[in-house]
Amino acid sequence: MGGDLGPHPILSAARRFASSHPQIDIILVAQLDALDISLLSNLPTNLSTFNASDIVLMDDTPATVLRHRQQSSMWKTLELVKSQQVDACVSSGNTGALMAIGRHLLKTYSGIDRPAICKPLPATNGRCYLLDLGANINCTAQQLEQFATMGAVLAQVAEGCARPKVGLLNIGEENIKGVEPVKEAALLLQQNEKINYVGFVEGDDIYTGNVDVVVCDGFLGNIALKVSEGAAKFLAQSIHRLFSNQWYGRFMGLLAAPVVNQFRAKFDPARYNGASLLGLQGTVIKSHGAANELSFYYAIEMAVRHVENQIPQKINAQFTNLYN
Amino acid sequence: MGGDLGPHPILSAARRFASSHPQIDIILVAQLDALDISLLSNLPTNLSTFNASDIVLMDDTPATVLRHRQQSSMWKTLELVKSQQVDACVSSGNTGALMAIGRHLLKTYSGIDRPAICKPLPATNGRCYLLDLGANINCTAQQLEQFATMGAVLAQVAEGCARPKVGLLNIGEENIKGVEPVKEAALLLQQNEKINYVGFVEGDDIYTGNVDVVVCDGFLGNIALKVSEGAAKFLAQSIHRLFSNQWYGRFMGLLAAPVVNQFRAKFDPARYNGASLLGLQGTVIKSHGAANELSFYYAIEMAVRHVENQIPQKINAQFTNLYN
Numbered sequence: 001m002g003g004d005l006g007p008h009p010i011l012s013a014a015r016r017f018a019s020s021h022p023q024i025d026i027i028l029v030a031q032l033d034a035l036d037i038s039l040l041s042n043l044p045t046n047l048s049t050f051n052a053s054d055i056v057l058m059d060d061t062p063a064t065v066l067r068h069r070q071q072s073s074m075w076k077t078l079e080l081v082k083s084q085q086v087d088a089c090v091s092s093g094n095t096g097a098l099m100a101i102g103r104h105l106l107k108t109y110s111g112i113d114r115p116a117i118c119k120p121l122p123a124t125n126g127r128c129y130l131l132d133l134g135a136n137i138n139c140t141a142q143q144l145e146q147f148a149t150m151g152a153v154l155a156q157v158a159e160g161c162a163r164p165k166v167g168l169l170n171i172g173e174e175n176i177k178g179v180e181p182v183k184e185a186a187l188l189l190q191q192n193e194k195i196n197y198v199g200f201v202e203g204d205d206i207y208t209g210n211v212d213v214v215v216c217d218g219f220l221g222n223i224a225l226k227v228s229e230g231a232a233k234f235l236a237q238s239i240h241r242l243f244s245n246q247w248y249g250r251f252m253g254l255l256a257a258p259v260v261n262q263f264r265a266k267f268d269p270a271r272y273n274g275a276s277l278l279g280l281q282g283t284v285i286k287s288h289g290a291a292n293e294l295s296f297y298y299a300i301e302m303a304v305r306h307v308e309n310q311i312p313q314k315i316n317a318q319f320t321n322l323y324n
Numbered sequence: 325m326g327g328d329l330g331p332h333p334i335l336s337a338a339r340r341f342a343s344s345h346p347q348i349d350i351i352l353v354a355q356l357d358a359l360d361i362s363l364l365s366n367l368p369t370n371l372s373t374f375n376a377s378d379i380v381l382m383d384d385t386p387a388t389v390l391r392h393r394q395q396s397s398m399w400k401t402l403e404l405v406k407s408q409q410v411d412a413c414v415s416s417g418n419t420g421a422l423m424a425i426g427r428h429l430l431k432t433y434s435g436i437d438r439p440a441i442c443k444p445l446p447a448t449n450g451r452c453y454l455l456d457l458g459a460n461i462n463c464t465a466q467q468l469e470q471f472a473t474m475g476a477v478l479a480q481v482a483e484g485c486a487r488p489k490v491g492l493l494n495i496g497e498e499n500i501k502g503v504e505p506v507k508e509a510a511l512l513l514q515q516n517e518k519i520n521y522v523g524f525v526e527g528d529d530i531y532t533g534n535v536d537v538v539v540c541d542g543f544l545g546n547i548a549l550k551v552s553e554g555a556a557k558f559l560a561q562s563i564h565r566l567f568s569n570q571w572y573g574r575f576m577g578l579l580a581a582p583v584v585n586q587f588r589a590k591f592d593p594a595r596y597n598g599a600s601l602l603g604l605q606g607t608v609i610k611s612h613g614a615a616n617e618l619s620f621y622y623a624i625e626m627a628v629r630h631v632e633n634q635i636p637q638k639i640n641a642q643f644t645n646l647y648n
Contacts (some may be wrong), residue, residue, distance in 0.1 A: 122558075123558065124558060124561070134495055137495075137503060138503070169547060171458055171461075171542075171543055171546040171547065171550075179461060179462070179543060202546075202547075202550045203546070203547045203548070203549070203550025203551035203552075203553070203554055204550045204551065204553050204554025204557065205554065206551060206554055206555075207554040207555060207557065207558035208554065208558075218495075219495055219503060219544075220543075220544065220547055222495040222526075222527070223493060223495060223526075223527045223544055223547065223548055224527070224547055224548070224551045225527070226495075226526045226527025226528045227527035227528065227530060227548045227551045227552055227555075228527075228551055228552075228555045229527070229528050230527055230528025230529065230530055230531040230532065231530075231531060231551070231552045231555040231556055231559075232555055232559060233528065233531065234446075234447065234448060234531035234532075235555075235556060235559050235560075236559075237448070239563075
């Protein structure tokens, strides 16, 4: 119920995913009487509905949600995860609410103070996993270390790299720079033999391929993500404008279309939709609120991969290993 | 003496600038006996040298510099600004040292606690001025308000916009979000009638053209700048790769060269070289350490524009106006 574009793209994506993946069962948890009934006709057999009598609003605070939204579609979906009736939840609703209900119902694994939001970004020779993206504004050094462990597990499993390189986002590579929790986290990570810690990295290292995981607090991570998205969108628009403004550009635009389309397909933000709420005892994927059908399809795919790869269980194993 | 590539590109840029601007006098402040003497032969008449017996090293801390580097080329240059023998200083050396010596010798104007580093970034329909870019890690609300005033003056004069739109960088547009000094700064800016404050902005707004000035602390600003640079470089390389990897791409690359070169010229980081140390009683421009000849040329040009446009004096006037 939470997408900026309403339930339509989510429903279409679910239909398409269910049709192409007959082995996967999808349950649409929704306030059914608020939906156009025609949207729900002729559902594939592996796509069913589950009625909820309430919804979480985009401006509900986490406190409001925990107190008053226990009948919402978001709450009901996470209850299905908790009772293991489903393996994963995908939502494009209120992030703070998803995090709060997720923590309340699913809990974090032992050794993990707070879940973190993590997303892969395209980088030279692969992908770079950035976390936290906004769940935790102020983080302790210990929390940053936990994020590093969780991000490394995800990069290892999802990208198949044996010892993912982990960096701490900072404003310079010298040890003297940076704020206190980041400096302390560096000391913890240097002593942590389970993590292939490569040191401080700067903002541009997200893209260089020098590291597989970049760790920072949620304030910084959210800014870094939005700046990235903004810069990419601006550059893409600028290229488009050059190829459509002048006669030579227009002519070239036609001829260059195959190359430009390849570029677009590779860096389409839709392909990078889906952020993982890591640290919870269950798979929870947050889709971008403005996700279209294709974007939401990728978010469902991400959830399936998390389940198949047992990401939560592997994170738990790493913490059990580390701290017990 | 401070560029990553040594003094050569700086000297070449100065030569070229002096030759094309006979009305401008340039003084090269350097440890002359460390330079290849042939570099200094046949200087244009408006390009002279000034000997310093020491240099600032890239890993000198501000404290070390203030105590031990009073004979350095950086110190001597800022002394020339202080004594008004020159109108501006351009340096590609140690940023922390430049800031420390600048504050020590030139002082900030009354009403300005700390100088801020500010740089224009390319945006839809113009440029966006981002500050602070790393001079101040932790900022009070008052300091953020001062940065807003300084950035607005620069945008007004340099871009000729009557009432530059100023935003505070945050992780959401809702008032409930963000860290304490940012929230307090929002209240101060709402009450400040001299500033056209438009509210919180997110990372992608740097590029949308919705704001002319984006204000944040130096930790955040430095990360935002580096992430932007990284994303832009990565995308440019990816395009280049597409246009050179396949036969159709290579063919297109040749044909599209005029358009791609136009794009490169427009977004060449060299063109955006030069950051202003705003708030000091004098013009100080920091060039990127890795600046090549063309980049450093643009930094000199920026210094000349600052002097011609009386940026420091106009910032002072704004503060006199505001606070007296």
